[in-house]
Amino acid sequence: MWYVYFEIIAINNLLNFSFRPEGFACVPYTKSEIMTEAERALIRNSQNGDKGAFGELVVRFGDYVFSVVFRLVNEEHASEDIVQETFIKAWQKIKRYKFEKGKFTTWLYVIASRLALDYLRGRKKNVSIGVESDIGSESVSELETKELGAYIRKVCDQLSLTQKLVFVLRDLEELSVDEVVKITGFSEKKIKDNLYVARQRVRVRINAFLNS
Amino acid sequence: MDTRNKELYQLKQNSPRLQNKAKIRDRVLAQIELEDSARMHPKQLLVRIAASVFIALSVASYAWLETNTQYKRIETLASISNNYVPVEADMQCQYTMKSLITMLDQAGLEHILDGNTVRLTRFDFEYLKSNNSPLVDEVEQFLEALEKLHPQQYQSYLHGEGAFLTVWQLRSDQRICQWLN
Structure with missing residues (x-):
């Protein structure tokens, strides 16, 4: 449930037009900001074929990857499978990773987000009717009985893949625009445009829910 | 905060x-x-x-x-x-031999090529000499080669029976061509 609460707060920020409130930038949020020397050593050892070191990297960075993937995919088991696949691909390509080109987490997010998007594309093909029609047909009062967190996740599912990806990375994972550019390969303008639309859509839905 | x-x-x-x-x-x-x-x-x-x-x-x-x-x-x-x-003659060698036989044929020795056999007798040589044929020198060279390389055939030629060489022998024997050249 903790991630549901977090998302409520994140959406609350969104409704108040304040994604990064003043003072938040000063919070020592170390999620993916600092790479320790030990982590560098683990990466180097992994590049030299040390599977034990790579296993340690899986333990250290598994949560970061899972966080992004889960927010995109919204299915626990599928997310775990994607995390596993992400690390397998990371192992295959780890020799190509260069410290000077960016953070290791950003590099992992690139792999993870692509796999998650592939999964979502596949899932879209398998689901005949979109989620929007489900929510649209339900009254707000009906939704009151359901978890708000689930509703927020459903709202996110209504976004296009691009909007969802940008929204999750930028607003939920709070990555910088530069990082989002690196991960998605989109231009800054495209990211901002999609983020704007995503925020608007989420805001409208959440407002409707809260006002009810 | x-x-x-x-x-x-x-x-x-x-x-x-x-x-x-x-x-x-x-x-x-x-x-x-x-x-x-x-x-x-x-x-x-x-x-x-x-x-x-x-x-x-x-x-x-x-x-x-x-x-x-x-x-x-x-x-x-x-x-x-x-x-x-015999070492197989190269194309140039085969061409030289074929050219010699053709010229002998044109010089009045139509019988020299009989099927797959070349038959040269002393009468043929005498005929060429009597006509002052320009092929005399080449036939002399050929006879010299024959004496060295196929002595039995040369002996047969001397005894008036004629030298018999198959076309295959002429084509495959590089040494005759080298002698002629």
Whole structure:
């Protein structure tokens, strides 16, 4: 449930037009900001074929990857499978990773987000009717009985893949625009445009829910 | 930091997490092991192909060496025992011989080529000499070659029976052409 609460707060920020409130930038949020020397050593050892070191990297960075993937995919088991696949691909390509080109987490997010998007594309093909029609047909009062967190996740599912990806990375994972550019390969303008639309859509839905 | 930011910070620390990291790690490592062992297969295949090529080349080299050695052996033995094994004439040689036979034919010795056999008698040579044919020198050279290379045929020529050489002999005997040239 903790991630549901977090998302409520994140959406609350969104409704108040304040994604990064003043003072938040000063919070020592170390999620993916600092790479320790030990982590560098683990990466180097992994590049030299040390599977034990790579296993340690899986333990250290598994949560970061899972966080992004889960927010995109919204299915626990599928997310775990994607995390596993992400690390397998990371192992295959780890020799190509260069410290000077960016953070290791950003590099992992690139792999993870692509796999998650592939999964979502596949899932879209398998689901005949979109989620929007489900929510649209339900009254707000009906939704009151359901978890708000689930509703927020459903709202996110209504976004296009691009909007969802940008929204999750930028607003939920709070990555910088530069990082989002690196991960998605989109231009800054495209990211901002999609983020704007995503925020608007989420805001409208959440407002409707809260006002009810 | 106000209360709200503190709360937000606390919540940020509690973003979605893996329930069992060790399980994921073990699954990842197991899959990596599996893929590594699978990746060994193409390597082994490559080694096998390389080994096959090496063996094929070795067999071919051995066969060639054996054949060549055997050929040289026969040639050496033939030269010792005066049984010459002819070396196949090249195209230029064959052309020279064919040209000589054609010219002899045109000079009035229509019978010189009988089927696949060239038959030259002393009367033919006398005929050419009596007509002051420009081919006399070449036929003399041919007779000299015949004396050296096919003494039995030369003896037959001297005794008036004529020298019989098959077209195959002329085509395959490089030495006659070398003599003529």
